[in-house]
Amino acid sequence: MAGFWGKRKQQALELEAQDATLAQRAKSALVAADERVRVTADELDFAEAELGREATNDLSEALAAVKQHLAEAFQLNQLNHDEIPDTAEELRMRNARIVQLCDWAEDLLDERLSALSDTIARARRAPEIIAGVRADVTRLRARIPHARETIERLAARYAPEALARVEENAGQADQLLGFAEHSAGVAERRREAGQREQANLALEAATESVRRAATLLDAVETFEVEALRAEATLAAIVEDSRGDLEVAVNEPRTPAVVEAMTELRAALAALPPAGVNTDPFTQLSRLRDANTGLDAAIAAARERAARPIPPLEHVHHAIDDADRQLAIAGDVIAGHRGWIGADARTRLAEAERVRIDLDRFLGAPAATVSVIGEDHREQSMTMARRVAHLAGEALQLAQRDIDNSRPQGPDQWGGGWGGGGRRGGGNDLMGGILGGLVIGSVLDGIFD
Template identity: 80%
Template sequence: MAGFWGKKKRDEQELQAQDADLAKQAGTALVAADERMRVTADELAFADAELGHDATAGLRQALAAVREHLGEAFRLNQLNHDEIPDTAEELRTRNARIVQLCEWADDVLDEHTSALAEKIARARRAPEIIAGMRADAARLRTRIPHARDTIERLDTRYARDALAQVASNPAQAEQLLGFAEHSAGVAERRREAGQREQANLALEASTESVRRAATLLDAVETFEVEALRAESTLAAIVEDSREDLAVALKEPHTAGVATAITTLQTALSSLPPVGVNTDPFAQLSRLREANTGLDAAIAAARERAARPIPPLEHVHHAIDDADRQFAVARDVIAGHRGWIGADARTRLAEAERVRVDLDRFLGVPAATVTAIGEDHREQAMAMARRVAYLASEALQLAQRDIDSSRPQDSGQWGGDGWGGDGWGGGRRRGGGSDMMGGILGGLVIGSILDGIFD
């Protein structure tokens, strides 16, 4: 009898281990498929320019189908991480479906990109592309001093935690541009040597580096604008919160409502005084979470029909806040794609899906809507707050991934990185190589790096 129960326990442990491996496989497959889709979109742009729109119709249709099915995979992954408990069988079924969808996506893209590979290789105008890349890199280099000045100016106004999203962007952009220029030279030499495939890979790495450098520099300017918007939105949300408190104090004082009121009052009282460096994004997140908690408590305490209709301006504030939070999260993830895991990507994809649903619900783009019927305001506000909450989670998870992946010593391209025993010497060492190991995490060049740096 003891042997029977021992075997049953071993079987359960083995099944749990298999489920854990499947969950890990699903997350890895989701990241790889998402990256593959983004890289294929870039390849499609190249093919359109070189072969014409008609020649790439098959790849375009395949990419649209893959994007739709990966949306399903992201939604399944979101269900695995929502607040509703799941059974082991439910998790197993979803993870298996995620893996299946990602493998299908990879196969479909392989089939269509392979069909165009030879034509693209013949038609690609490498010298023109390299010249354009170098011109773009030179233009972006002129923006780096301005970006550094912007960071210094923002440092006198905002807290260091708020600036952590963009503080290192100028340095990272400068390193990416250095890598892009070096890779362009490699592409030219490999093409002259007749090594077309490696030359094309080096050229793709070069153009991707320039694109990412531009994204990082754009994010600095976007941060300044979004921070000012956040401060403006914060004042409106503070007013909304006080009005919400006034309404909540008239509600039946259940334990849930009383706790939510205290939480929101604490969030309001914790706002720093004028003149203190602030983190408006964190303050908005705290107020938004407290507001959401108060809404949920009130909903549980009274009948829906008795709830007041949200004023139109409150709905507009919620939509503006959602768009701002989503824009910040999207820029951070786009600028550090190689470091971002499945969780942050899933939250961002879910936030984007809910945001699209909000536009469909209202019948027009939510950012431009001027009138919302009383019957629709509450749901519109709930959807907007859901977008903001998911985007905030995506930003927090992305920052966690960036912090865990960022090297301790950022290094520079100079010194051991470029001369001596560095890139020119045939082997990599020192801080420069450590930094580039992280920066190049999002570049799809894989094991050819050792061959590129010759």
């Protein structure tokens, strides 16, 4: 009998190990497939510019189909991490489906890209593109001093933790632009030598580096605008929270309501006084979570009809806050794609999905809806807060991935490379730059 139970235990342990392996494979497949979609989208834009829409129609249709099925994969991964407990069988089936969808997506894109590769290689106007890269490098380099000045100015107003997401953008953009110039030179030399495939890959690296540099510099300007919006939104949410506390006093004093009121009062009390450098994003997140917690506690303590209808302006504030959180998270993930894992990408994809659902619920883009009926306000606010919460989680997870991948000491883009091949301990920033590129063998000589 003891042998029977020992065998059952061993089988259970083996199944648990297999499930853990499958879960990790599903996450890796999500990251690879999502990055492949992004790279293919860039390739499609380039091919359309060179060949026209008709020649690239098959690839365009394949990419649309892949995006649709990848959205299902992200939603399955979100279900794996929501608050509803899952059985081992449910997790196993979802992870297997995620792997299946991602493998299918990559196989389909491989097939369609392969059919176009020869035509694209013949049609590319490499000299014009290289000239465009160099012109973009010159234009973007002129923006770097202004970006540095902006960051210095922001440092006098905002706390270091608020600036953490953009404080290194100017330096990283400068490195990316240097890498773009170098890659453009490699592309010229390889093309002159008749090595067309490697020349094209090097040129892709150059154009991608320029695009990323522009994204990082744009993010500095966006941060300044979004920080001001966050401060304005914070004032509105403070007023909303105080109103909620006044309402909550007359609600049934259940333990959940009392605890939620205490948390919201603590969040309000933690707001810094005037003249102190602040982190409006963190303050908004804490206040928003506390506000949402109080709403949930009140909802559980009274009948739906007894709850007040949210004022229209509060609904608009919630939607504005959701859009701001979504924009910031999207900028950070787009600017550091090679470093971002499956969890942050999943939260962002789920936030984008809920945001689209909000537009559908209102029957028009939420940002353009000036009047929201009383029957729709509460649901609209709940969905907007859900978007903001998911986007905030995506940003936190993305920042964690960036911090874990960032080099520990000062280094330049060329510090870990040289000669004619790869070196151990390559620069992590260049790993991030190349994370989304299919460079292949060109890495063996790209730094010649």
